[in-house]
Amino acid sequence: MSASTETAAPQTRGGGSHGRRIVAALAVTQTIGYGVLYYAFSVFLTPMARDLHASNAQIAAALTLSILIAALCAPLVGRMLDARGGRALMTAGSLLGAGAVLAWSRVDSLPQLYTVFALMGVACSMVLYESAFAVIVAWYDGNERGRANGILALTIVAGFASSIFLPLTGLLVEWYGWRQALVVLALIYGVAAIPLHALVLRSRAHTARRRAEIVKEATRRRPFWLLVLAFTANGGAVAVVAVLLITYLIHLGHSPVLAATLAGLLGVLSVTGRLLTTSLQTRLPAALIAAVIFALQGVAALLLPMIGRTVPGAIGSVLLFGLGFGIASITLPHLLVGRYGTAAYASLSGRIAAFSVADKALAPLGAVALAQAVGYTWVMGGVAVACATAAGALVAYHRV
Known part of the structure; x- marks a missing residue:
């Protein structure tokens, strides 16, 4: 039922070595993305509440807002992925995500925090699982085994995001404080995700x-x-x-x-x-x-x-x-x-x-x-x- 065509060379369509590179790149960006954009938040909850003179519930509402914004954006992002593929969208989302984390490190009030997390929700809708799966599904069009193995490999690697980034974030907060820790995390995410999305992913030409x-x-x-x-x-x-x-x-x-x-x-x-x-x-x-x-x-x-x-x-x-x-x-x-x-x-x-x-x-x-x-x-x-x-x-x- 697929009406899409790949711009890649015919011999790489549906798998090949570049398919494995795409899966590997997305495994890295999903692990870091979930670690920085989602799991790290719990480590920052207490120090942020103290410095912003807010309750834990008021701080936690920022993450809830981010998830709801991501849900609202999901249908539009899906249409864009089907129309143009994942390269430009996920690269732009990586830029927005890294910028939002940097802005997070500078917030001084709850309105600023909520604004930053609204932007982060948009970024999450563009770069996390739903988008990554769409890229893999498109690349392995007609190759059911390759698609299943690609998604499995991606989710297995990204499943360790919390195990990696919760202790890492805790150490960064202990060493540098929560604001500087966020700067470090933003750099980690941006340096990894932006070039991998821009250089490894393939764009597609479609008929709508x-x-x-x-x-x-x-x-x-x-x-x-x-x-x-x-x-x-x-x-x-x-x-x-x-x-x-x-x-x-x-x-x-x-x-x-x-x-x-x-x-x-x-x-x-x-x-x-x-x-x-x-x-x-x-x-x-x-x-x-x-x-x-x-x-x-x-x-x-x-x-x-x-x-x-x-x-x-x-x-x-x-x-x-x-x-x-x-x-x-x-x-x-x-x-x-x-x-x-x-x-x-x-x-x-x-x-x-x-x-x-x-x-x-x-x-x-x-x-x-x-x-x-x-x-x-x-x-x-x-x-x-x-x-x-x-x-x-x-x-x-x-x-x-």
Whole structure:
């Protein structure tokens, strides 16, 4: 169904050595991008609140704003990726991201902070996973194995972003203070991402004739909206667990060290889940694989309040939930390309991201309010319902 044509030489279309260079370059830029533009924020929370004379909640609202802006920009960015490819867009996003981090180091008030993070949200929509996946999907058009392996390699490497940049940022803040630490991070990101996006990625020439038809037809049909429901529900559930797991484990009576250790397993387990899912996709329908894993996550959320007060129970529940922690990012591209082809991939992915990314920003806020009102057990119940909803939507998607 793809209506795109590559400007690259025919022998490199769909893979080749340059395809591997693209994947390697994006693996580097995604790791640094997520580390600098997202994960590092938690390290700066306390020193920023102190220096700006603001509460932690007021500072944290900046990150929520950034994620919501990224969600709003996702459909437009998707259309631009389909129309012109990723080179110019991701290069411009890298410039904007590095500049926003530099500006972040100079903020003196909450309005300035929120303005900077609004710009950072625009940059994130241009340079993070959704854009990187679109580049890989386009390059490996017609090469399903190459596309799956490329996305898997990218997500495995980028999965270590928090493991690298949380301790690195902590050291930089300790050595130089939070403002100078941000300058260093901006330079790291800019020096790596700008030239890699500009020099390694390939632009594409397209025909828009089929793309608009594909998007119009897809968004009028039930399967697309089942995907929206599935990945929005699961994305919100995963975001809630990522934000509240340590707090809840401590609430259940575990030490902060054990709680943090178990939460840290989620990143490792996401790699395991992605490897397992990619392997199974060669033999089983991807939608059903994801549905089973999402359902198991729901079971884990229900079990945690019941057995989580014991160490084995907490470990088992976290392990079960963690297996599905990263599979959405590799399953959605597979499902979209399998049903709609590659010509409108980024446009359709961007429309789904508008819902799923917004839910990732808002769901933890709702979960915190629910926990304060009626307790964490109800929050875990809500996570289970969201996971079950996602699983049911994918089963329905497979049947239509």
